[in-house]
Amino acid sequence: MTEHPLLIAEGLSKNYGARIGCRDVALEVYPGEVLAVVGESGSGKSTLLGLLSTELEPSAGRVSYRLRDGRLKDLSTLGAAEKRLLVRTDWGFVRQNPADGLRMAVSAGGNVGERLMAVGGRHYGNIRHEALDWLAKVEIAGDRIDDDPRAFSGGMRQRLQIARNLVTRPRLVFMDEPTGGLDVSVQARLLDLIRGLVAELGLAVIIVTHDLAVARLLSHRMVVMRHGRVIETGITDQVLDDPREPYTQLLVSSVLAA
Protein backbone atom coordinates (compact mmCIF):
# COMPACT_ATOMS: atom_id res chain seq x y z
CA MET A 1 0.00 0.00 0.00
CA THR A 2 1.25 3.45 -0.86
CA GLU A 3 1.74 6.12 1.74
CA HIS A 4 0.13 8.77 -0.45
CA PRO A 5 -3.37 9.66 0.67
CA LEU A 6 -6.17 8.89 -1.78
CA LEU A 7 -8.39 11.72 -0.67
CA ILE A 8 -7.53 14.89 1.22
CA ALA A 9 -10.00 17.36 2.68
CA GLU A 10 -8.77 20.74 3.89
CA GLY A 11 -10.68 23.40 5.79
CA LEU A 12 -13.99 22.01 4.61
CA SER A 13 -17.01 24.07 5.70
CA LYS A 14 -20.64 24.14 4.74
CA ASN A 15 -23.20 26.66 5.91
CA TYR A 16 -26.91 26.34 5.41
CA GLY A 17 -27.74 30.02 5.67
CA ALA A 18 -26.91 31.00 9.23
CA ARG A 19 -26.78 27.40 10.41
CA ILE A 20 -23.57 25.44 10.27
CA GLY A 21 -23.54 22.11 8.44
CA CYS A 22 -19.92 21.43 9.09
CA ARG A 23 -17.00 23.59 10.02
CA ASP A 24 -13.32 23.47 9.13
CA VAL A 25 -12.95 19.73 8.65
CA ALA A 26 -9.59 18.34 7.57
CA LEU A 27 -9.01 14.63 6.98
CA GLU A 28 -7.10 12.18 4.83
CA VAL A 29 -8.06 8.77 3.56
CA TYR A 30 -5.42 6.27 2.45
CA PRO A 31 -5.87 3.48 -0.09
CA GLY A 32 -7.34 0.36 1.45
CA GLU A 33 -8.35 2.17 4.62
CA VAL A 34 -11.77 2.25 6.22
CA LEU A 35 -12.54 5.54 7.89
CA ALA A 36 -15.62 5.80 10.08
CA VAL A 37 -17.33 9.12 10.69
CA VAL A 38 -19.35 8.90 13.90
CA GLY A 39 -21.43 11.30 15.92
CA GLU A 40 -25.01 11.86 16.97
CA SER A 41 -27.82 12.92 14.66
CA GLY A 42 -27.32 16.45 13.37
CA SER A 43 -23.59 16.48 14.02
CA GLY A 44 -22.80 17.04 10.34
CA LYS A 45 -21.84 13.50 9.32
CA SER A 46 -24.00 13.33 6.24
CA THR A 47 -23.10 16.87 5.22
CA LEU A 48 -19.44 15.90 5.42
CA LEU A 49 -20.06 12.82 3.29
CA GLY A 50 -21.91 14.96 0.75
CA LEU A 51 -19.00 17.38 0.61
CA LEU A 52 -16.39 14.66 0.21
CA SER A 53 -18.36 12.97 -2.57
CA THR A 54 -18.88 16.37 -4.29
CA GLU A 55 -22.64 16.04 -4.06
CA LEU A 56 -22.62 19.25 -2.05
CA GLU A 57 -20.74 22.41 -2.88
CA PRO A 58 -18.50 23.47 0.04
CA SER A 59 -18.83 27.01 1.43
CA ALA A 60 -15.07 26.96 2.03
CA GLY A 61 -12.18 24.54 1.77
CA ARG A 62 -11.43 21.90 -0.81
CA VAL A 63 -11.30 18.18 -1.50
CA SER A 64 -8.49 16.64 -3.52
CA TYR A 65 -8.45 13.14 -4.93
CA ARG A 66 -5.63 11.07 -6.35
CA LEU A 67 -6.67 9.87 -9.82
CA ARG A 68 -5.64 6.50 -11.19
CA ASP A 69 -2.69 8.08 -12.97
CA GLY A 70 -1.32 9.26 -9.62
CA ARG A 71 -2.11 12.97 -9.99
CA LEU A 72 -3.69 14.69 -7.00
CA LYS A 73 -6.57 16.76 -8.32
CA ASP A 74 -8.75 19.40 -6.67
CA LEU A 75 -12.24 18.03 -7.30
CA SER A 76 -13.78 21.47 -7.76
CA THR A 77 -11.63 21.91 -10.87
CA LEU A 78 -12.97 18.77 -12.54
CA GLY A 79 -15.41 19.29 -15.39
CA ALA A 80 -18.90 17.83 -15.20
CA ALA A 81 -18.03 14.99 -17.56
CA GLU A 82 -14.84 14.06 -15.71
CA LYS A 83 -16.62 14.20 -12.39
CA ARG A 84 -19.40 11.90 -13.55
CA LEU A 85 -16.91 9.46 -14.99
CA LEU A 86 -15.06 9.45 -11.70
CA VAL A 87 -18.25 8.93 -9.74
CA ARG A 88 -19.41 5.98 -11.80
CA THR A 89 -16.09 4.19 -12.22
CA ASP A 90 -13.66 5.02 -9.45
CA TRP A 91 -16.19 5.66 -6.70
CA GLY A 92 -19.19 4.00 -5.21
CA PHE A 93 -21.96 5.33 -3.03
CA VAL A 94 -23.97 3.02 -0.82
CA ARG A 95 -26.97 4.84 0.56
CA GLN A 96 -28.94 4.28 3.70
CA ASN A 97 -32.18 3.85 1.77
CA PRO A 98 -31.58 1.33 -1.03
CA ALA A 99 -34.41 2.90 -3.05
CA ASP A 100 -32.17 5.98 -3.46
CA GLY A 101 -29.24 3.97 -4.73
CA LEU A 102 -31.01 1.39 -6.88
CA ARG A 103 -33.29 1.54 -9.88
CA MET A 104 -36.28 -0.11 -8.32
CA ALA A 105 -38.04 -0.84 -11.62
CA VAL A 106 -35.00 -2.48 -13.19
CA SER A 107 -34.03 -6.10 -12.54
CA ALA A 108 -31.16 -6.99 -10.24
CA GLY A 109 -29.02 -7.90 -13.24
CA GLY A 110 -29.78 -4.57 -14.90
CA ASN A 111 -28.91 -2.73 -11.72
CA VAL A 112 -25.54 -4.41 -11.48
CA GLY A 113 -24.92 -4.11 -15.22
CA GLU A 114 -25.79 -0.42 -15.49
CA ARG A 115 -22.29 0.79 -14.65
CA LEU A 116 -20.76 -1.67 -17.08
CA MET A 117 -23.01 -0.40 -19.83
CA ALA A 118 -22.28 3.18 -18.81
CA VAL A 119 -18.57 2.64 -19.41
CA GLY A 120 -19.21 1.04 -22.80
CA GLY A 121 -20.08 -2.61 -22.14
CA ARG A 122 -22.07 -3.72 -25.18
CA HIS A 123 -21.99 -7.49 -24.92
CA TYR A 124 -25.10 -8.86 -23.23
CA GLY A 125 -23.57 -12.22 -22.38
CA ASN A 126 -20.55 -10.68 -20.70
CA ILE A 127 -22.61 -8.17 -18.75
CA ARG A 128 -24.89 -10.90 -17.52
CA HIS A 129 -22.00 -13.12 -16.59
CA GLU A 130 -20.39 -10.32 -14.59
CA ALA A 131 -23.72 -9.54 -12.92
CA LEU A 132 -24.15 -13.18 -11.87
CA ASP A 133 -20.63 -13.18 -10.55
CA TRP A 134 -21.30 -10.14 -8.40
CA LEU A 135 -24.65 -11.38 -7.16
CA ALA A 136 -22.85 -14.50 -5.96
CA LYS A 137 -20.25 -12.37 -4.21
CA VAL A 138 -22.95 -10.55 -2.26
CA GLU A 139 -24.80 -13.80 -1.56
CA ILE A 140 -27.82 -13.23 -3.77
CA ALA A 141 -28.98 -16.42 -5.50
CA GLY A 142 -28.40 -16.43 -9.26
CA ASP A 143 -32.03 -17.22 -9.99
CA ARG A 144 -33.04 -13.84 -8.57
CA ILE A 145 -31.13 -11.99 -11.30
CA ASP A 146 -34.27 -11.10 -13.24
CA ASP A 147 -36.32 -10.06 -10.23
CA ASP A 148 -36.53 -6.37 -9.54
CA PRO A 149 -35.42 -5.00 -6.16
CA ARG A 150 -38.98 -4.38 -5.04
CA ALA A 151 -39.21 -8.13 -4.56
CA PHE A 152 -36.11 -8.12 -2.35
CA SER A 153 -35.84 -7.87 1.44
CA GLY A 154 -34.10 -4.87 2.98
CA GLY A 155 -30.87 -6.76 3.53
CA MET A 156 -30.86 -8.11 -0.01
CA ARG A 157 -31.46 -4.65 -1.43
CA GLN A 158 -28.52 -3.34 0.52
CA ARG A 159 -26.31 -6.15 -0.75
CA LEU A 160 -27.51 -5.54 -4.29
CA GLN A 161 -26.60 -1.89 -3.89
CA ILE A 162 -23.11 -2.92 -2.88
CA ALA A 163 -22.75 -5.21 -5.89
CA ARG A 164 -23.98 -2.46 -8.19
CA ASN A 165 -21.34 -0.10 -6.84
CA LEU A 166 -18.43 -2.49 -6.80
CA VAL A 167 -18.86 -3.91 -10.30
CA THR A 168 -16.53 -1.34 -11.86
CA ARG A 169 -13.91 -2.03 -9.14
CA PRO A 170 -13.91 1.42 -7.57
CA ARG A 171 -11.08 2.51 -5.30
CA LEU A 172 -13.18 4.57 -2.91
CA VAL A 173 -16.67 3.84 -1.61
CA PHE A 174 -18.84 6.17 0.42
CA MET A 175 -21.33 4.51 2.73
CA ASP A 176 -24.09 6.36 4.51
CA GLU A 177 -25.46 4.25 7.37
CA PRO A 178 -25.46 1.08 5.25
CA THR A 179 -26.88 -1.00 8.08
CA GLY A 180 -29.56 1.47 9.15
CA GLY A 181 -33.01 -0.02 9.37
CA LEU A 182 -31.84 -3.65 9.26
CA ASP A 183 -32.36 -6.08 12.09
CA VAL A 184 -29.29 -7.14 14.01
CA SER A 185 -28.71 -10.57 12.49
CA VAL A 186 -28.99 -9.15 8.97
CA GLN A 187 -26.72 -6.30 10.03
CA ALA A 188 -24.11 -8.74 11.23
CA ARG A 189 -24.09 -10.63 7.93
CA LEU A 190 -23.92 -7.43 5.93
CA LEU A 191 -21.01 -6.17 8.01
CA ASP A 192 -19.22 -9.48 7.51
CA LEU A 193 -19.75 -9.18 3.80
CA ILE A 194 -18.54 -5.59 3.61
CA ARG A 195 -15.49 -6.47 5.69
CA GLY A 196 -14.67 -9.37 3.38
CA LEU A 197 -15.06 -7.34 0.21
CA VAL A 198 -13.06 -4.43 1.56
CA ALA A 199 -10.19 -6.71 2.44
CA GLU A 200 -10.38 -8.66 -0.80
CA LEU A 201 -10.58 -5.65 -3.10
CA GLY A 202 -8.38 -3.29 -1.12
CA LEU A 203 -11.12 -0.67 -1.06
CA ALA A 204 -10.90 2.62 0.71
CA VAL A 205 -14.19 3.30 2.47
CA ILE A 206 -15.60 6.35 4.19
CA ILE A 207 -18.50 5.13 6.27
CA VAL A 208 -20.90 7.35 8.14
CA THR A 209 -22.62 5.73 11.08
CA HIS A 210 -24.06 6.54 14.46
CA ASP A 211 -23.53 2.94 15.50
CA LEU A 212 -20.21 2.57 17.31
CA ALA A 213 -20.36 -1.21 16.94
CA VAL A 214 -20.34 -0.81 13.16
CA ALA A 215 -17.37 1.51 13.41
CA ARG A 216 -15.57 -0.93 15.69
CA LEU A 217 -16.13 -3.86 13.34
CA LEU A 218 -15.31 -2.21 10.05
CA SER A 219 -13.08 0.75 10.43
CA HIS A 220 -9.38 1.23 10.90
CA ARG A 221 -9.58 4.85 11.89
CA MET A 222 -12.40 7.02 13.04
CA VAL A 223 -13.45 10.61 13.21
CA VAL A 224 -15.83 11.85 15.90
CA MET A 225 -18.01 14.81 14.98
CA ARG A 226 -20.03 17.18 17.08
CA HIS A 227 -21.78 20.41 16.10
CA GLY A 228 -20.22 20.22 12.65
CA ARG A 229 -16.65 19.96 13.87
CA VAL A 230 -14.27 17.04 14.14
CA ILE A 231 -13.52 16.79 17.84
CA GLU A 232 -11.46 13.64 17.92
CA THR A 233 -9.73 11.41 15.45
CA GLY A 234 -7.53 8.34 15.77
CA ILE A 235 -7.20 4.58 15.46
CA THR A 236 -10.63 3.05 16.03
CA ASP A 237 -9.70 0.82 18.96
CA GLN A 238 -7.80 3.62 20.59
CA VAL A 239 -10.66 6.09 20.34
CA LEU A 240 -13.24 3.58 21.51
CA ASP A 241 -11.17 2.09 24.33
CA ASP A 242 -9.53 5.26 25.51
CA PRO A 243 -11.58 8.27 24.43
CA ARG A 244 -9.93 11.58 25.12
CA GLU A 245 -12.74 14.09 24.66
CA PRO A 246 -15.56 14.25 27.20
CA TYR A 247 -18.13 14.02 24.42
CA THR A 248 -16.52 10.90 22.99
CA GLN A 249 -16.43 9.41 26.47
CA LEU A 250 -20.14 10.10 26.76
CA LEU A 251 -20.79 8.56 23.36
CA VAL A 252 -18.82 5.43 24.15
CA SER A 253 -20.37 5.03 27.59
CA SER A 254 -23.89 5.35 26.25
CA VAL A 255 -23.59 2.19 24.16
CA LEU A 256 -25.73 -0.51 25.70
CA ALA A 257 -23.90 -3.70 26.44
CA ALA A 258 -25.83 -6.66 25.14
Place this chain on the structure above:
Amino acid sequence: MNAHSVGTMPEITYNFAYLDEQTKRMIRRAILKAIAVPGYQVPFAAREMPMPYGWGTGGVQVTAAVLGPQDVLKVIDQGADDTTNAVAIRGFFEKTARVATTTSAVEATIIQTRHRVPETPLSENQILVYQVPIPEPLRFLEPRETETRQLHALAEYGLMHVKLYEDIARHGHIATTYAYPVEVAGRYVMDPSPIPKFDNPKLDDCPALQLFGAGREKRIYAIPPYTKVRSLDFEDHPFTVQRFAKPCALCAATGVYLDEVILDDKGGRMFVCSDTDYCNGRQAAGHRGEMAGEPPSSRPVRSAEPVSRDDGAPFSGDGPGLSRAMLSGMTIQGGDQP
Protein backbone atom coordinates in the same frame (compact mmCIF):
# COMPACT_ATOMS: atom_id res chain seq x y z
CA MET B 1 -48.77 40.37 -45.38
CA ASN B 2 -48.14 37.33 -47.46
CA ALA B 3 -48.27 37.54 -51.21
CA HIS B 4 -49.33 33.94 -51.59
CA SER B 5 -52.60 34.32 -49.82
CA VAL B 6 -53.80 37.09 -52.12
CA GLY B 7 -56.41 35.94 -54.58
CA THR B 8 -60.09 35.40 -54.34
CA MET B 9 -60.55 35.93 -50.66
CA PRO B 10 -62.86 33.59 -48.81
CA GLU B 11 -64.89 35.02 -45.95
CA ILE B 12 -62.44 33.81 -43.34
CA THR B 13 -58.83 34.24 -44.33
CA TYR B 14 -55.81 32.66 -42.78
CA ASN B 15 -52.21 33.64 -43.10
CA PHE B 16 -50.47 31.29 -45.51
CA ALA B 17 -50.23 27.91 -43.78
CA TYR B 18 -52.14 29.16 -40.73
CA LEU B 19 -49.20 30.32 -38.60
CA ASP B 20 -48.14 33.98 -38.62
CA GLU B 21 -44.80 34.83 -40.19
CA GLN B 22 -43.03 35.53 -36.88
CA THR B 23 -43.99 32.14 -35.58
CA LYS B 24 -42.80 30.44 -38.75
CA ARG B 25 -39.55 32.35 -38.49
CA MET B 26 -39.10 31.13 -34.91
CA ILE B 27 -39.82 27.53 -35.93
CA ARG B 28 -37.48 27.75 -38.93
CA ARG B 29 -34.69 28.92 -36.66
CA ALA B 30 -35.30 25.91 -34.43
CA ILE B 31 -35.29 23.67 -37.51
CA LEU B 32 -31.99 25.12 -38.73
CA LYS B 33 -30.45 24.54 -35.34
CA ALA B 34 -31.82 21.00 -35.29
CA ILE B 35 -30.27 20.32 -38.70
CA ALA B 36 -26.96 21.76 -37.54
CA VAL B 37 -26.89 19.44 -34.52
CA PRO B 38 -28.38 16.17 -35.81
CA GLY B 39 -30.47 14.34 -33.25
CA TYR B 40 -30.40 17.16 -30.69
CA GLN B 41 -33.79 18.20 -29.33
CA VAL B 42 -34.18 21.93 -29.90
CA PRO B 43 -36.78 23.60 -27.67
CA PHE B 44 -39.24 25.83 -29.48
CA ALA B 45 -42.26 27.87 -28.51
CA ALA B 46 -44.96 25.52 -29.79
CA ARG B 47 -48.26 27.25 -30.45
CA GLU B 48 -51.77 26.17 -29.77
CA MET B 49 -53.06 24.57 -32.92
CA PRO B 50 -56.69 23.98 -33.84
CA MET B 51 -56.41 20.31 -32.93
CA PRO B 52 -55.73 18.48 -29.68
CA TYR B 53 -52.26 17.56 -28.50
CA GLY B 54 -51.43 14.06 -29.65
CA TRP B 55 -53.00 14.64 -33.07
CA GLY B 56 -49.85 15.96 -34.66
CA THR B 57 -49.58 19.55 -33.46
CA GLY B 58 -45.79 19.36 -33.60
CA GLY B 59 -45.70 17.90 -37.09
CA VAL B 60 -48.26 20.42 -38.34
CA GLN B 61 -46.21 23.35 -37.07
CA VAL B 62 -43.04 22.03 -38.70
CA THR B 63 -44.91 21.42 -41.95
CA ALA B 64 -46.42 24.92 -41.82
CA ALA B 65 -42.96 26.41 -41.35
CA VAL B 66 -41.35 24.61 -44.30
CA LEU B 67 -44.34 24.63 -46.65
CA GLY B 68 -44.22 26.84 -49.77
CA PRO B 69 -46.99 27.52 -52.31
CA GLN B 70 -45.36 25.25 -54.89
CA ASP B 71 -45.13 22.29 -52.55
CA VAL B 72 -47.13 19.13 -52.92
CA LEU B 73 -48.19 17.70 -49.59
CA LYS B 74 -48.84 14.10 -48.58
CA VAL B 75 -50.00 13.12 -45.10
CA ILE B 76 -49.60 9.61 -43.73
CA ASP B 77 -51.36 8.22 -40.68
CA GLN B 78 -50.07 4.77 -39.70
CA GLY B 79 -49.13 4.21 -43.33
CA ALA B 80 -52.57 5.14 -44.66
CA ASP B 81 -53.66 8.21 -46.61
CA ASP B 82 -57.35 7.79 -45.92
CA THR B 83 -57.57 7.71 -42.13
CA THR B 84 -58.85 10.48 -39.87
CA ASN B 85 -55.58 12.15 -38.99
CA ALA B 86 -54.29 12.11 -42.56
CA VAL B 87 -57.52 13.42 -44.06
CA ALA B 88 -57.89 16.15 -41.44
CA ILE B 89 -54.34 17.48 -41.75
CA ARG B 90 -54.42 17.34 -45.54
CA GLY B 91 -57.68 19.27 -45.47
CA PHE B 92 -56.18 21.76 -43.02
CA PHE B 93 -53.36 22.71 -45.39
CA GLU B 94 -55.60 22.65 -48.45
CA LYS B 95 -57.68 25.26 -46.69
CA THR B 96 -55.01 27.38 -45.04
CA ALA B 97 -52.25 27.20 -47.65
CA ARG B 98 -54.12 26.05 -50.75
CA VAL B 99 -51.25 23.79 -51.65
CA ALA B 100 -51.67 20.80 -53.88
CA THR B 101 -52.04 17.52 -52.01
CA THR B 102 -51.40 14.00 -53.13
CA THR B 103 -51.35 10.48 -51.84
CA SER B 104 -48.35 9.58 -53.97
CA ALA B 105 -45.05 9.32 -52.14
CA VAL B 106 -43.23 10.06 -55.40
CA GLU B 107 -45.07 13.26 -56.32
CA ALA B 108 -45.04 14.75 -52.82
CA THR B 109 -42.36 17.28 -51.88
CA ILE B 110 -43.32 17.33 -48.21
CA ILE B 111 -44.64 14.25 -46.45
CA GLN B 112 -45.99 14.58 -42.95
CA THR B 113 -46.18 11.22 -41.27
CA ARG B 114 -47.43 9.56 -38.17
CA HIS B 115 -45.83 6.21 -37.24
CA ARG B 116 -44.51 5.13 -40.66
CA VAL B 117 -41.85 5.85 -43.25
CA PRO B 118 -43.11 5.28 -46.83
CA GLU B 119 -42.01 2.06 -48.51
CA THR B 120 -41.13 4.03 -51.64
CA PRO B 121 -37.55 5.29 -51.36
CA LEU B 122 -37.39 9.04 -50.76
CA SER B 123 -35.40 11.52 -52.84
CA GLU B 124 -33.28 14.59 -52.21
CA ASN B 125 -36.04 17.07 -52.99
CA GLN B 126 -38.37 15.70 -50.35
CA ILE B 127 -38.85 16.53 -46.67
CA LEU B 128 -40.28 13.96 -44.28
CA VAL B 129 -41.98 15.51 -41.22
CA TYR B 130 -42.64 13.18 -38.29
CA GLN B 131 -45.25 13.69 -35.59
CA VAL B 132 -43.65 12.94 -32.25
CA PRO B 133 -45.53 12.29 -29.00
CA ILE B 134 -42.55 11.89 -26.64
CA PRO B 135 -39.23 13.14 -28.03
CA GLU B 136 -37.08 12.09 -25.08
CA PRO B 137 -35.76 8.53 -25.57
CA LEU B 138 -34.63 8.37 -21.93
CA ARG B 139 -37.93 9.57 -20.49
CA PHE B 140 -39.19 6.32 -19.02
CA LEU B 141 -35.80 5.50 -17.55
CA GLU B 142 -35.03 8.90 -16.09
CA PRO B 143 -38.01 11.09 -15.26
CA ARG B 144 -36.04 14.28 -14.50
CA GLU B 145 -35.66 16.56 -17.52
CA THR B 146 -32.63 18.28 -15.96
CA GLU B 147 -30.94 14.90 -15.67
CA THR B 148 -31.79 13.68 -19.18
CA ARG B 149 -30.35 16.90 -20.59
CA GLN B 150 -27.15 16.27 -18.67
CA LEU B 151 -27.04 12.73 -19.99
CA HIS B 152 -27.40 13.96 -23.57
CA ALA B 153 -24.83 16.69 -23.05
CA LEU B 154 -22.29 14.20 -21.73
CA ALA B 155 -23.32 11.47 -24.19
CA GLU B 156 -24.00 9.12 -21.27
CA TYR B 157 -26.23 6.58 -22.90
CA GLY B 158 -25.59 3.56 -20.69
CA LEU B 159 -29.13 3.90 -19.42
CA MET B 160 -30.56 3.26 -22.87
CA HIS B 161 -28.76 -0.05 -22.92
CA VAL B 162 -30.17 -0.89 -19.49
CA LYS B 163 -33.58 -0.80 -21.14
CA LEU B 164 -32.44 -3.12 -23.93
CA TYR B 165 -30.78 -5.36 -21.33
CA GLU B 166 -34.09 -5.58 -19.48
CA ASP B 167 -35.82 -6.55 -22.71
CA ILE B 168 -33.46 -9.42 -23.32
CA ALA B 169 -33.55 -10.53 -19.69
CA ARG B 170 -37.36 -10.64 -19.70
CA HIS B 171 -38.14 -11.75 -23.24
CA GLY B 172 -34.99 -13.41 -24.51
CA HIS B 173 -34.67 -10.86 -27.29
CA ILE B 174 -34.93 -7.09 -27.66
CA ALA B 175 -38.68 -6.72 -27.45
CA THR B 176 -38.79 -3.01 -28.23
CA THR B 177 -40.52 -2.96 -31.60
CA TYR B 178 -41.41 0.70 -32.08
CA ALA B 179 -39.81 3.98 -31.06
CA TYR B 180 -36.60 1.98 -31.15
CA PRO B 181 -33.73 4.27 -30.07
CA VAL B 182 -31.16 5.29 -32.65
CA GLU B 183 -27.81 7.03 -32.50
CA VAL B 184 -27.59 9.88 -35.00
CA ALA B 185 -24.29 10.87 -36.64
CA GLY B 186 -22.35 9.05 -33.94
CA ARG B 187 -23.46 11.44 -31.22
CA TYR B 188 -27.02 11.97 -29.99
CA VAL B 189 -29.38 9.16 -29.12
CA MET B 190 -32.79 9.94 -30.51
CA ASP B 191 -36.33 8.61 -30.43
CA PRO B 192 -37.36 8.10 -34.07
CA SER B 193 -41.03 8.63 -33.03
CA PRO B 194 -43.24 5.56 -32.77
CA ILE B 195 -42.38 4.13 -36.18
CA PRO B 196 -41.99 0.34 -36.20
CA LYS B 197 -38.34 -0.65 -35.90
CA PHE B 198 -38.88 -2.11 -39.36
CA ASP B 199 -38.53 1.47 -40.62
CA ASN B 200 -35.36 2.30 -38.67
CA PRO B 201 -32.98 1.23 -41.48
CA LYS B 202 -34.76 3.68 -43.81
CA LEU B 203 -33.60 6.56 -41.64
CA ASP B 204 -29.97 5.73 -42.26
CA ASP B 205 -28.30 7.59 -45.11
CA CYS B 206 -31.67 8.83 -46.34
CA PRO B 207 -31.49 11.38 -49.21
CA ALA B 208 -34.48 13.31 -47.84
CA LEU B 209 -34.39 15.78 -44.97
CA GLN B 210 -36.14 14.32 -41.91
CA LEU B 211 -37.72 16.69 -39.38
CA PHE B 212 -39.35 15.70 -36.10
CA GLY B 213 -41.87 17.92 -34.32
CA ALA B 214 -43.28 17.38 -30.83
CA GLY B 215 -45.98 19.95 -30.08
CA ARG B 216 -46.88 19.15 -26.51
CA GLU B 217 -43.26 18.64 -25.47
CA LYS B 218 -42.18 21.66 -27.56
CA ARG B 219 -39.17 20.06 -29.21
CA ILE B 220 -37.89 19.89 -32.78
CA TYR B 221 -35.10 17.62 -33.96
CA ALA B 222 -33.78 16.57 -37.32
CA ILE B 223 -31.77 14.12 -39.37
CA PRO B 224 -30.06 15.92 -42.28
CA PRO B 225 -29.85 14.10 -45.62
CA TYR B 226 -27.28 11.31 -45.86
CA THR B 227 -26.70 11.03 -42.14
CA LYS B 228 -25.55 7.88 -40.39
CA VAL B 229 -28.35 6.54 -38.19
CA ARG B 230 -27.58 3.44 -36.15
CA SER B 231 -30.09 1.45 -34.10
CA LEU B 232 -28.71 0.63 -30.66
CA ASP B 233 -28.05 -3.01 -29.85
CA PHE B 234 -25.73 -5.47 -28.16
CA GLU B 235 -22.84 -7.22 -29.87
CA ASP B 236 -24.40 -10.60 -29.17
CA HIS B 237 -27.99 -9.41 -29.77
CA PRO B 238 -27.74 -7.36 -32.97
CA PHE B 239 -30.56 -5.16 -34.21
CA THR B 240 -33.03 -6.94 -36.48
CA VAL B 241 -36.30 -5.85 -38.06
CA GLN B 242 -39.63 -7.65 -38.06
CA ARG B 243 -40.13 -10.30 -40.72
CA PHE B 244 -43.42 -11.50 -42.07
CA ALA B 245 -44.26 -15.04 -43.01
CA LYS B 246 -46.57 -14.12 -45.89
CA PRO B 247 -46.60 -11.44 -48.57
CA CYS B 248 -49.29 -8.75 -48.66
CA ALA B 249 -52.69 -10.36 -49.32
CA LEU B 250 -53.65 -7.63 -51.79
CA CYS B 251 -50.49 -6.80 -53.74
CA ALA B 252 -48.20 -9.74 -52.93
CA ALA B 253 -45.42 -7.41 -51.82
CA THR B 254 -42.68 -8.90 -49.69
CA GLY B 255 -40.14 -7.08 -47.54
CA VAL B 256 -42.69 -4.44 -46.55
CA TYR B 257 -44.41 -3.71 -43.27
CA LEU B 258 -47.78 -5.45 -43.00
CA ASP B 259 -50.87 -4.62 -40.97
CA GLU B 260 -53.07 -7.32 -39.56
CA VAL B 261 -56.73 -6.95 -40.42
CA ILE B 262 -59.32 -8.95 -38.50
CA LEU B 263 -61.95 -10.28 -40.90
CA ASP B 264 -64.53 -11.91 -38.66
CA ASP B 265 -65.02 -13.20 -35.15
CA LYS B 266 -63.85 -16.71 -36.01
CA GLY B 267 -60.16 -15.95 -36.08
CA GLY B 268 -60.07 -14.88 -39.73
CA ARG B 269 -57.41 -12.32 -40.49
CA MET B 270 -55.32 -11.04 -43.33
CA PHE B 271 -52.05 -9.22 -43.64
CA VAL B 272 -51.88 -6.23 -45.96
CA CYS B 273 -49.40 -3.46 -46.68
CA SER B 274 -49.49 -0.76 -44.04
CA ASP B 275 -48.47 1.74 -46.75
CA THR B 276 -51.71 2.17 -48.74
CA ASP B 277 -50.10 4.27 -51.47
CA TYR B 278 -47.46 1.62 -52.10
CA CYS B 279 -50.06 -1.16 -52.08
CA ASN B 280 -52.39 0.67 -54.50
CA GLY B 281 -49.47 1.41 -56.79
CA ARG B 282 -48.51 -2.24 -56.95
CA GLN B 283 -52.08 -3.35 -57.57
CA ALA B 284 -52.38 -0.78 -60.37
CA ALA B 285 -49.23 -2.24 -61.85
CA GLY B 286 -50.90 -5.62 -61.99
CA HIS B 287 -49.59 -7.34 -58.85
CA ARG B 288 -52.20 -9.53 -57.21
CA GLY B 289 -52.13 -11.00 -53.74
CA GLU B 290 -54.07 -14.11 -52.83
CA MET B 291 -57.09 -12.17 -51.61
CA ALA B 292 -57.05 -9.38 -54.17
CA GLY B 293 -59.79 -10.82 -56.37
CA GLU B 294 -62.38 -11.34 -53.65
CA PRO B 295 -65.92 -9.99 -54.07
CA PRO B 296 -66.46 -6.67 -52.27
CA SER B 297 -68.40 -8.21 -49.39
CA SER B 298 -65.36 -10.03 -48.14
CA ARG B 299 -62.92 -7.21 -48.79
CA PRO B 300 -61.61 -5.88 -45.53
CA VAL B 301 -62.57 -2.46 -44.36
CA ARG B 302 -59.43 -0.66 -43.26
CA SER B 303 -59.95 0.73 -39.82
CA ALA B 304 -58.43 4.02 -38.74
CA GLU B 305 -56.30 2.23 -36.21
CA PRO B 306 -55.37 -1.17 -37.56
CA VAL B 307 -54.45 -3.63 -34.89
CA SER B 308 -50.95 -2.67 -34.01
CA ARG B 309 -48.27 -5.28 -33.80
CA ASP B 310 -46.09 -2.91 -31.90
CA ASP B 311 -46.14 -5.17 -28.90
CA GLY B 312 -44.07 -7.48 -30.93
CA ALA B 313 -43.97 -11.12 -30.82
CA PRO B 314 -46.58 -13.32 -32.36
CA PHE B 315 -46.92 -11.79 -35.80
CA SER B 316 -43.40 -10.98 -36.79
CA GLY B 317 -41.78 -14.38 -36.52
CA ASP B 318 -42.35 -17.36 -38.71
CA GLY B 319 -43.43 -19.65 -35.89
CA PRO B 320 -45.97 -22.40 -36.40
CA GLY B 321 -48.60 -20.50 -34.38
CA LEU B 322 -48.62 -17.75 -36.95
CA SER B 323 -48.96 -20.00 -39.95
CA ARG B 324 -51.80 -21.92 -38.36
CA ALA B 325 -53.65 -18.80 -37.44
CA MET B 326 -53.28 -17.45 -40.91
CA LEU B 327 -54.27 -20.70 -42.55
CA SER B 328 -57.45 -20.93 -40.54
CA GLY B 329 -58.25 -17.41 -41.61
CA MET B 330 -57.74 -18.33 -45.22
CA THR B 331 -59.92 -21.42 -44.95
CA ILE B 332 -62.78 -19.45 -43.53
CA GLN B 333 -62.34 -16.96 -46.29
CA GLY B 334 -62.26 -19.58 -48.99
CA GLY B 335 -65.53 -21.37 -48.52
CA ASP B 336 -67.17 -20.39 -45.23
CA GLN B 337 -67.44 -24.12 -44.55
CA PRO B 338 -67.22 -25.36 -40.98
